[in-house]
Amino acid sequence: MLRSSLKMIQSNGNSLHNDSKIMVDEPAPNNHNGDQAKAVGISSESLENDSGSSGTSSSDGVKRSFFCWRWRSVEYSVFGLEICFAGLIIFVGIGLALGFLLVGINNERERTVLSVDNVVTSKASELQTAFSDYVVATAWIHQFATSGLLTRESFRELYLSVLATGLDFQAAEFIPNVTHADRAASEAEAEAYYAANYPQVNYQGFTGFEGGNCVPQQRSNQSFYFPVHYVEPVLDNAAAIDFDLYSSDSRRMTIDLVLQTWEPAVTARLRLVQEKEGSSAYSVLLLYPGAKNVTALEPRDLAILVIRIPALLERVFSKQDSKSLQNLKGTKIYLFDTTHNDRFPQFLGGVAPADDGSLRLLPETELQELKEQSSVTGDDELIFTMKELKFASSRWVMVFLVEKELELTTVIAGTFLIAFCSLLIGSWFACTVSRAHYITRLKADARREKTRNQIQNAQESARAERELNDFIAHEVRNPLSAALSALTFVDSAVSGLDKGDEQKATLLEDTRVIEVSLKYINDLLRNTLDLHCSQSGQMKLKTSQTDIRRDILEPVKSMLSRRHNEFEIVIDCPADLVAIVDRLRLEQVVMNLAGNAAKFVTVGYIHLRAAVSVDNKVEISIEDSGPGIPKEKRTTLFLKYQESLDTLNQGTGIGLCLCQNLVALMDGDLWLDESYDCGIPGFTGTRMVVKLNVSPIPPSEVVQSLKKMSKHESNDNVTSLLEPSKNLKILFVEDEMILRKLFARVVKRVYPEVEIEEAACGEAALEMAKNDQFDVIFVDQYMASANKTLLGTETVHAMRSAGVNSVIVGCSANDVRDTFMDAGADFFVFKPFPQTKSQVRKLFDRCAQLLR
Incomplete structure (x- = not known):
């Protein structure tokens, strides 16, 4: 039912958005009319003029004056438009004439180059034949001599x-x-x-x-x-x-x-x-x-x-060829040897046709100089053509350098004809274009009015969306959070009733139903708002050093353990695996994926794993022994508003889409491992993999970071009531990993034998206090989490209700001393925590007095 409502809301929003998206981009939250007008190509001044002319006055006289002014402006601009378009036609005609001239010159040059290239190809073939004649003669000599x-x-x-x-x-x-x-x-x-x-x-x-x-x-x-x-x-x-x-x-x-x-x-x-x-x-x-x-x-x-x-060239270029080459003014033929040096070939010889039909020798030159000469042209076109030859084991190059006067009479005549025709067409085209322009102006006015309506619709749609988000965030989510907090106290009170109370079981069951329902609604609202923020680009990451095990996996495990599951939840993570990530968003992703797994697992396990991949990147996987995901739904698994996979059809269809968006926002990848098998007969299982594009921080760098944050401890020699050899066991509950590490480091400086355990949220601390005995427990008041977590005072109240008799110290930067004392704390300390040795000894002296 809830999914169908969401889909109906989405379809209505899409239809409204599509109506306003015909010619308009989606407006930003705070764009003004001028910005919307720019999206459709209309200046803000024109919108202001149009809106002002139609909205500042409703009298018929003002309207008639406005339309008369528009008509006169069109009428007076006709002559100017004719001149402008006539000039445009003339300009285009001249451009076409110049283009025709350039194309004609290029075609004439290509024709000349092609004719020269044909001569070069023919003579290169004849030169190869002549050389073959020399080879035959040499073979004849060798055969006779031997x-x-x-x-x-x-x-x-x-x-x-x-x-x-x-x-x-x-x-x-x-x-x-x-x-x-x-x-x-x-x-x-x-x-x-x-x-x-x-x-x-x-x-x-x-x-x-x-x-x-x-x-x-x-x-x-x-x-x-x-x-x-x-x-x-x-x-x-x-x-x-x-x-x-x-x-x-x-x-x-x-x-x-x-x-x-x-x-x-x-x-x-x-x-x-x-x-x-x-x-x-x-x-x-x-x-x-x-x-x-x-x-x-x-x-x-x-x-x-x-x-x-020279004799070889004379054999190829006969007197008849020499006379024909005289038609190509300045013809020069060169031979170069490129066998041993392609860059600087060796000059072999050069000839040019003389006036008497013979060939005259040319002075020695370089091939590069010939290429440079061909790049400089005067009145005549200087054509450079080169042909590679193969003589036995040698590689030669034959070069033709020809000056050719281009025949451009026809091309120039065509150029003048095109320019003249453009002048004749200009006046006629000016009249036609002016009339078409007038009609176009009338249509433009109609389109401008339509565009203005589309902009208004887009603004209304964006404003409605923002108001809906604000309403959900303030009017629904805040009372819901208060109800969840109050429910925690009610649950603690019910748990404290005598075991013989007949109503205890019923009340506990009722509180569980209320808690599940409220958390479901809270998760739905949170996922919906987060999905909107991530897709609209409004969500910003806050990265910090994060202990993957204590800050991510253990809080998720503690949250899942409170549901009284019949399966095992196992954490497999290397010690001190620390990376720079957004802790809240990563915990939200892991909690969503693990929560989805908890819906389907009836027997077996849920494994929360974290490791370093072969490319030195942090990789987190959530594995379960559930029934698995059907193959037909895997292709659309991460799309929004998908059909739920559970039998009760309770899912919203946006959780996996949100997880993928959040992982992509963290520059990571999320995918389903289709090759996974849980190993339990009858159950395929599911494995979701989150690969972050970050490398783990070496322990040495984590320690160095802690050193930078810590202050200089004094070397005061203060007598402590607490014996240094006493093996105290301390639990420190704080959501910031850096503060946990810093506290442990400072205490270890004074009391090296003290054993310190850490917890990142109230739920994890409550579970640890029930399963182990601690001498002193330090609890922070406000601990951020991707899911609703216990406040420090709620955690203390729950510990006392569960029979924990350790010394509990409340901690906060705000003055919540009375709240902690009412919840059952022994005393309260302000943040920041003590840093010097004397301050640490004083704090633990007070704890020692309470322990006695």
Whole structure:
């Protein structure tokens, strides 16, 4: 019945809220009309003008004057609107014309870039083909040289045959692998040949680079050599005869690569001795190891072609291509070697078409400089295009740099046409827009009136909600709290009747029924108000150091134990597990979850566990041996106003929703462990897990915090009536964990053998006093809790009614001495508690006198 009433209230509130939420955000509690107007896009001045014009006077003359003024303002603004919208059309037309111009320039540039890119792609393919021709020629040389028919004369004929194919190269060479044992014979053979056929050649034997010197010298003794033993033409390459290529670091790297891979390779750039000093004409060596022989561990002999980069480019770019490239003003073609350095590639060569159709060499430059040149444009568009090439083991880059004058005649004509058309359309559009604007103003007035009504409805809804909350908080909750407090005294009085009284059992049962009913209503009101505060963002957390066991779990256990349950309530929590949390809200969450469990458990247990998770976060779980939660209700378990799970249908359906909101407010997570099994046949059980996003405080930091709060104790030597060796047992009842720890620390300084127990609420203290004997009990008056808890005076009265004969000391910062004495306390002390040794001794001397 109660749930249906709540749902009906919610549906009515939602319908009213939806009516006011068509165009308006939910108003804040104290927003004025101006703020509401901003939510719907209406200025507060316009609302004030409208409300003032309609509310300050009700005479027909004032109304007629107002509407006439509105009409005249519209009529006088027509001409201005026409000019404004005409200007807007012209502005848009000019913008479109400029956009057309920019798009046309971009398309023309893309077309030019695409044409250049096609040329680059075609020439890159031709360059790859030309290089393949060189590789085939080198393979031909190697195959003939290793066939067993090689002589000086036959190598000369082979060179002329390769040259007849049209390939342009500087030299053809064959490099045998000569061991040191064969060096003398090889040098003698070469010396005799050149002396007989080329007397002008100064043969010096095997030469090479020695000791880092770049000038060829007589080659020192090595285990093997790779000399240029066969070379054609001889006279043009006399300096290279029997030069050991393995003596050069760069050539040695290429030879090693060829020996390892059995693949042709290209050396880094080199400048031939035939080239002029300062010339930008470079050459490369193409090394070919021959076809792979499975019986040989590595290739022995190499065939080489010396290729000049300008000759390679001339083979690709014929005279006909050169003339066609002249149409592209300022065309420049470059080759760079990126094999060993992608960031700073090595210049290989560059050419540009000359006026006579030939190609002229370009001076050496850097790739970065070419890129910078392409970023600076003048009247002509400077196009930079780059294509990567793969030559044997080397990676080259071919760069085209082209100046192209863009053809923009059509684009410029289209731009002027669009601008002219915008001028013609402007005047016609101004008239049309002015009429449409007038109609729009009439509709806007109607919408403004509607919006003002919506704002008023939203304000009324928010005000009604606030008044309802205030009424519940003041008119219902306060009398309910008073009734609960009075019921405690009635229960204590009834418990004190003689056992033979026949009405005692009936009266106790009646008080239990009244207590359960009042607490149910109190829990409902508290949960409803807290849920509203948490969802509206009005609830603020108050965090402090909290002992999870003493401040949270033990008070919850004591509250559940008062219900005379038939199941076991067990606490499993590490000692001194302290964290910085909102103690009241966390206790409220645990109490709600444990209270829900207590409704369903008939046999077995309720476990209140707290531990530190693997990620060093505090995790609390409430486990029970009840029937469990049906699977079909688990997906909507935390929604508001859910159907109750108990057989009597007494739940309100907001407890779990409130718990989830409170845990989320504390930056934590709440979930149902669906894999849990309580272990009791016929009962599945339920395990709710609360994981807080806080780490536990190490004991050393807790102690340090207590030290900061404590004052400097004096070292007074005051004689105490209480014997230091006496093992007193003290119970200290206080809701603040820090004050409990501080009290224990101060007392331990004076009386180390004293045993001190702690309780965070009156219910827990009452249960401990019934089960154990204490010499002295200190009880605080006001102890905050998420649930209704006993006051200090109520706790003292209940202890005396239960037969507790310990010395009871009332404590409070307020003057409630008489109230404590009437409840049964032996004496009263004001807070703060004693701090110096003399004050502590004086307090316990008074306790000692009462104990005697």
